[in-house]
Amino acid sequence: MNRKIAPKIYNALDFNLKIKPCAHFRLSNNLPVYTLHAGKEEVVSVDFVFFAGNSFEEKNIVAASTNFLLKNGTAQKSAFEINEHFDYYGAFLNRSCYNETAALTLHALTKHLPELLPAMAEILTDATFPQEELDIYRTNAKQKLEVNLTKGDFVANRLIDEYVYGFDHPYGRYTSKEAFDAIEREELADFYKKYYTHGNCMLFVSGYLPDGLETLLDQHFGKLPFNIRPYAPASFNYTTQPCPQKKHTVINDENAVQGAIRIARPFPDRHSENYPKALVMNTIFGGYFGSRLMANIREEKGYTYGIHSYVQNHIKDTALMISTEAGRNVCDATIAEIWKEAKKMRQEPVDEEELMLVKNYLIGSILADIDGPFQIMNHWKTYVLQGLDENYFYKSTNDIKNVTSEEIQYFAQKYLQEEDFWQLVVY
Template sequence: MKNKFILSIVLSMAFLFTQCTLVPSGSTSKLDRSKAPKAGEARKVEIANSKSFTLDNGLEVFVVENHKIPQVSYSLVVDYDPIMEGKRVGMLNMFGSMLRRGTETRSKEKLDEEIDFMGANLITYSRGVYASSLKRHSDNLLSIFSDVLYNPSFSEEELTKVRNESLSNLQSLPSSPDEIASNVVAKVNYGNNHPYGEVETEATLNTVKNEDLKDFHQTYFRPNVSYLAIVGDITLEEAKKQAEKYFAKWEKKEVPTIKYDAPKTVEKPQVAISNRAGAVQTVINVTYPVFYPLNSDDYVAARLMNGILGNSGFGARLIQNLREDKAYTYGAYSSLNPDDISSSFKMSASVRNEVTDSAVVQFLYELKRIKDEPVTQVELDRVKASAIGSFVRSLESPQTVANFAINIARYDLPSDFYSNYIQKINALTVQDIQNAAKKYIKPENITIVAVGDQSILIEKLAPFGNIQVYDAFGEMAAQADQRILIGMTADKVIQNYIDKIGGKKWNEVTSMEKAQTMSIAGMQMEQKIYVQNQQKVALEVPKMGMKQIYDGKKAYLVMQGNKQELPAEQANSIKEQTFINPYSQYDKSNGYTIELVGAQVVEDKSVFEIKITHKDYGERLQYFDPKTGLLLKEVSPEGEMTIKDYRKVGTTNLLVPYKMEGNSPQGAYKIDVQEVEFNPTIDAKVFIVE
């Protein structure tokens, strides 16, 4: 019997924003709303000055005074070179979390209590610490800040919690095509010997130890590679006193510097596929690595070039082409972000399966067009206005001014980099944009990364280049042994499975009770399931006052005594759970069709892939072990589920799985079955909705 349980209904709201234009009385002029209004003259802006000083230990401090509200923030950036984590990938993220999980004198609970009492914020990450509070609490806040910085406890108990949180997040990966695409992009652009090509796995997370965190802290968290921004209701003299009091004792030490070879690009277009069986959409990324540091002479020109292509809202070419003209997707974008080690260019969209190849054609068309053809003056003027507007709005935050000062120091920028930023934008010509495109746009070096149904993608994307298949973590995927298909049919696979779990003995089962525990989103729910074969089903979560029922005609959700009839789609999903007998789940007379799709790899095994379709219950894929005959995995619109730990029920020879793990829209979950009973007498009241 399938294990589905709808845990929550997510409500969304849409807000409509309207803009009204008043026309003076008597005016006969009409607005042409088919054209965007012309941008006005860019106003001159003044960037507030930051003040700076350096402590004897090398810590550079930048101060931006803003006395509008009595609040101060402190932002510490530790500027070490990217490091290879190797077999401990994930250590840096865990380190950032662990900084906030207690010190030698303060437990996590004590930290939380003190920070909450002040109404303050304190956030840690792998490259620093951010904190803010009212000015009157600033000394207390810095006492905590410096304690976190100098004396993190890295306790085993908290490390276990952080690791489990990371592992839980990792379990949702199979249901997130965008994250899978990100992993594959990292691997194809940077490979295994570059820090930007490393990807977290369960194995690497489990390798991280306390000693790794302590060693990293002692080696890399040093003042002589750090910058501190102090922003808010504070004077330079006050900032100097606080910096001396709380940061002067931070001991300087030489920090390792690391150089990396530039990642190699492919010599001709390639295709990288990651399989999500049964997916109805394809996530496409067209990408390659490129060197594009912030201090590039053409940084501004390249940024606006990318804006015209796909990073300036609805006016961008990719949106206009793939969404407005072709209706392939809701959004298509490009990115080109500066990095002093290595950057990457990327175009991306999620499209319907049937237009995957057509979408790639348009991506390549736009890539070639912006490189080979000058942009129009209208396009350039539009992105100029957008870039200037974004820059001016960013100046409303005093933190921005501090960040500018830190960037100038970190990236060796000219001192007037930001003060002349608007002038640089206004000075750009159409030729400057084309020069940037010719330098940074490389159609010949692309890798087309596609995450979706492999059986569809291989056919759709074969014309674009050599195809390699990757797993969800960006590693080369093992290929199934197609020889297992010789002489097999869908009917044979299903019959082998049913014979293995009990065969015709299932015909003697008319009812079932099951007790199980479901863990999801940090909650554990004790569940009871009652089934009358092909008639009724009820699922109870007693401690939550929740009950889900199909009474033979309709389906209901009962929460704390409130009854709600479920829509037909959900009712059908629940109704299918009345099928105890596995024969019923594949029987053509019950409306099912089954198809042997091919061979796939599941848990390093070559297995049979079967597609099961029903007009009311929808479509799903199931994967069967050719050696044991058992069902190992199921993929449906609700997510993926692995099935394991088959056991005999009581004195019968009927096998059922006692453990299931999977992903759903609500997150990763685990189901542990405690007890199964066949042919019990079930009280009819169980299926009645009061």
């Protein structure tokens, strides 16, 4: 390499992006496994995804509490011993709970998988949810919630979802001290048995994979009683019940110096034919640091440190969210400028220079998002859980490259109408 010669600059639109395919097989118990062998570092991610999110709970907080306490004790090991075991091998075991799914994820050195997979299997079949661990979790969660409820942005995030989806919808439900007080150990154990030990799940493994991985996985997970009940990922028994009132103001702190603004509406999901093109429209509007909302409300007016519009992608329902915090005395002006920019996008075509900039930004973002085995597998996990395939990747990148200014204006006219949004300010 001659460092006296500057490297050539390429247009991102000229890149022929490709996503590395993943392998698929099933264990002896019919557990679906998706694997991706890539990368030079000998690290691996083992990600169990269960359909055990809050969509499946009959009582608020049970799904999230069960997931949090998964590794806090088994019949053989205490919470301390479990954490010590994974720490000894330099591994990280995390758990996470979402609306439809919940996960138990291991990151470790490839060579230590034989010592770590049995511990994962133990957690998934023999967790005991000790009462003392539940009591500690409950106390800590209530204290954390109490602190968060003093923050306007936290309250705004809770309420806007309720307004858009309805509190009885899994996407609109939120926690309370009373809900934490009401959970019982037996409820967690029952939920665990139904949705983890005998639950419906998938396994995603990526990184530098060892030889004989299929045999190793089948040895530790192939006899577990997963996926016994029939399950259709798209059939969730809930409907959206949005709040009939569209505009809300909440006083959370009389002395607050700023307000948390949230503005949201339903939006097409990834199964929509025009989702990628509508995403380009949103990126221009407020989806990146150089967006119109940023240029106006942050750079020109100085009302906020940052403002963003983004898509809440769920398996069933999706929303477009505009989010910012602004000085208390300029919240109304901030909202007025948001609708001013929306009107401009509806009435005036985007010029080709701005459109080309955003196209390059989005293609470059995709390129960064598939840099590394874990990132690539995150794409595949999204596709599998939402019933998509690699054709979606190639169609979406092609749509981004070829969307026209006229199409951008059409989607702005369709999705940036003020009357279609729920609007909330929390002081």
